[in-house]
Amino acid sequence: MLKIYICPECGWLRTVSRRKDVECHRCGNTVMELTKLDYETYAGMSEQERTDYVQSWRYIHAKNHSQKSKMDD
């Protein structure tokens, strides 16, 4: 059963099978987050649809981290 993870740092999507710790190979972030996409849906999406999904995911999830991000900067 494949699951789709997203990197909150760079928006990279990754399919993962039975792994607990999922790291991003693009930016090196070690904590990717599980999306609600299933593999069938993901596989049927175009590049544009994936890009749109990532953008909306990051928009929704950025709210919780916006203050922290500003402090880190």
Ligand SMILES: [Zn+2]
């Ligand atoms: Zn990343």
